[in-house]
Amino acid sequence: MSVVLPAGYHDVVLVVVNYGSSRLLATNLPRTTGRSGVRVVVVDSFSGAGERAAVTRLAAAHGWELLAPDTNVGFGGGSNLGAARAVAVGARVLVFLNPDAWTDPAGLAALAAAARSQDRVLVAPRIHRPDGSVYSRGLTYLHRADGTMRGRRTSPDDVPWLSGACLAVGARLWEELGGFDEDYFLYWEDVDLSWRAVALGARLEVVDGAHVVHDEGGTQESRGRAKSETYYRYDIRNRMVFARKNLGPADVRRWRRALPRAARAVALRGGRRQFVQGIGPWRGVARGMVEALGVR
Incomplete structure (x- = not known):
């Protein structure tokens, strides 16, 4: 389906951090943006000269803006670089998406609409795996007593958080939060961001009308179920x-x-x-x- 973002939504910037995943970008990013006209910033954390050349060609072919740091800056660092560029060119809404995840222009528009609310809100979609099974219903809960993760709240002290596989946030709230904490490098920076957002009085919201598919681990070299x-x-x-x-x-x-x-x-x-x-x-x-x- 061809969906163009409604008038007033062209201040939305999609930020994608790449690390050795040009093949995933080539497939997933065009299906996400379609003909929506959304601006895309790709941050290529350096993984090798061949990968850098491949991402450079993709960005030129699709009109994506490419940021090319000389080192692997991690997920948080790459996201912060992309977000800083997005804000510099006038973004009011930032959408972060993993290279191994995709939605469609309608889902992108739904996320942007929720994030541009006057309220302070951090937004995520429901996320499924390629086989249709549920990866995340949106909110996951961190059990404060021991750090285990649960799909539903079992204690008033459980901490809600949204997956960084796909997040949307208004630029003003993003700057107030100071972006992702780069001390994490990879993993848990989304838990930390959610925690800090709630501490600032922001809401965490799941957009039922936005569905994202996440091929978990698609960006990792693995065999079977193995992780990196x-x-x-x-x-x-x-x-x-x-x-x-x-x-x-x-x-x-x-x-x-x-x-x-x-x-x-x-x-x-x-x-x-x-x-x-x-x-x-x-x-x-x-x-x-x-x-x-x-x-x-």
């Missing part, structure tokens, strides 16, 4: 970074005691077989544990 070494390292490490930045001493102590159990749960997301196929998963888990325990 980087995934294990930062997912384990960053739970303690989040706790130290945002929670009180008693919570931090509980999270530290729960860390071995949490690390095991993270490791098993990729299945058991990966641990007999190479040392990468072991190394990622071990490094994540060491760095998490070193967070002070």
